[in-house]
Amino acid sequence: MIETKSFRYEEKDRVATITLNRPDRLNALTFEVYRELTDLFRALQNHKNVGSVIVTGEGRGFCSGGDVKDIIGQLMGRDMAGLLDFTRMTCELVGNIRTLRKPVITALNGVVAGAGAMIALASDIRIACPDARIAFLFVKVGLSGADMGAAYLLPKVIGLSKATELLFTGDFISAEEAEKIGLYNRLVSSENLMKEAWDWAVKLANGPGFGIAVTKEMLNQEFNMHLASALEAEAQAQAICMQHPDYNEAYQAFVEKRKPNFQK
Numbered sequence: 001m002i003e004t005k006s007f008r009y010e011e012k013d014r015v016a017t018i019t020l021n022r023p024d025r026l027n028a029l030t031f032e033v034y035r036e037l038t039d040l041f042r043a044l045q046n047h048k049n050v051g052s053v054i055v056t057g058e059g060r061g062f063c064s065g066g067d068v069k070d071i072i073g074q075l076m077g078r079d080m081a082g083l084l085d086f087t088r089m090t091c092e093l094v095g096n097i098r099t100l101r102k103p104v105i106t107a108l109n110g111v112v113a114g115a116g117a118m119i120a121l122a123s124d125i126r127i128a129c130p131d132a133r134i135a136f137l138f139v140k141v142g143l144s145g146a147d148m149g150a151a152y153l154l155p156k157v158i159g160l161s162k163a164t165e166l167l168f169t170g171d172f173i174s175a176e177e178a179e180k181i182g183l184y185n186r187l188v189s190s191e192n193l194m195k196e197a198w199d200w201a202v203k204l205a206n207g208p209g210f211g212i213a214v215t216k217e218m219l220n221q222e223f224n225m226h227l228a229s230a231l232e233a234e235a236q237a238q239a240i241c242m243q244h245p246d247y248n249e250a251y252q253a254f255v256e257k258r259k260p261n262f263q264k
Contacts, residue, residue, distance in 0.1 A: 002040065002047065004018075004036055004040065005032070006030065006032045006036045007020050007033060011049060013205070014049065014202075014206060014264065015053070015054060015198070015201040015202060015205050016044065016053045017054045017056070018040070018054065019056055020055075020056070020063055023057075023059025023060070023061070024059075026060070026063070026064035026110070026111055027061055027063045028063070028066065028067035028068070028070075029063065029065065029066050029067060029071065029115050031070070031071060031074075034090060035089065038092050038093040041053075041096035041097050042096050045099075045102075051103075051209055051264065052102055052105065053100070053102060053104045054107055054198065055104065055105070055106045055119060055123065056106070056107035056109060056193075056197070057110070059109075060131075061110035061116075062106070062120070062132065063112065063114075063116025064111050064114065064116060065114020065115045065117075066115050072141070090118075091149060093119070093148070094118055094149045094153075097119070098149075098220055101216060102205075102212075102213065102216075103124045103201070103212060104122070104124050105124065105125040105126075105197050106120045106125070106126050107128075107193050107194055107197035108126060108127065108128035108175075109131075109190065110132060112134040113134070113172075114135070117136050117150075118136070118147070118150060121149075121157065122148075125186075126183065126186075127184070127186045127188060127196050128178065128187055128188075128193075129175065129187070129188060129189060129193045130187065130190070131190070132175045132184070133175065134173060134178050135170055137170045138150070138170060139168065139170040145166075145170065152223075154166065158181045159181075206262070206264075209262060210241065210263065211241050211247075218234060218237050245263055249263075
């Protein structure tokens with residue numbers, strides 16, 4: 001069992017649940033939270049007891065971004081090298097979420113802003129309740145909207161035109177609009193938020209883990225490929241999957257009319 005200090009971490013039924021727990025600050029991130037989250041997602045890569053991950057927030061917000069006092073205030077005194085150390089760490093967090101060969105599901109309760117919006121965007125499945133407004137706030141504080149991979153990931157999820165609007169303005173949009181444009185996968189009641197996220201997490205954690213891992217890897221790799229390159233990459237990936245025991249198990253289960261027992 002992995003132990004964490006700056007947020008709550010639990011494991012059950014092959015699902016890891018990360019709960020940001022600074023509700024009095026709308027779960028704003030500190031330097032310590034950033035670092036520990038980044039390191040945790042790297043460690044989960046080789047943690048065999050976990051097949052999927054849920055990230056959520058305690059209280060009335062998922063995550064309001066970087067803490068104004070604990071991060072933004074302290075950054076004012078840094079030189080270029082010090083600033084770059086920080087911005088590279090925030091990008092490392094997004095990179096570790098995207099390259100984790102396991103599904104990451106965000107359960108979005110309340111405010112989803114700034115770095116919180118980027119954690120959600122970097123995840124694979126976003127489940128939200130009706131009050132989960134989201135904003136990529138960076139330009140609101142005089143920064144580029146292209147932060148933590150936003151200008152790379154957001155156009156690929158919702159299209160260039162709408163991504164440009166959200167990154168230029170930094171404005172909040174409602175949960176309903178976020179679902180409409182494909183930024184949220186599901187919109188459920190607050191009471192059912194964690195159940196929906198849990199159902200997704202358990203289903204994926206106990207599914208064909210190798211095939212899901214390769215699928216996520218190919219989604220990442222094919223972002224910038226031409227069609228011919230993507231087709232060849234998928235042909236090779238599928239041939240590799242066909243040599244994995246899960247492929248044979250799925251066939252045998254079909255023949256024997258039973259549920260497949262995929263490797264854990």
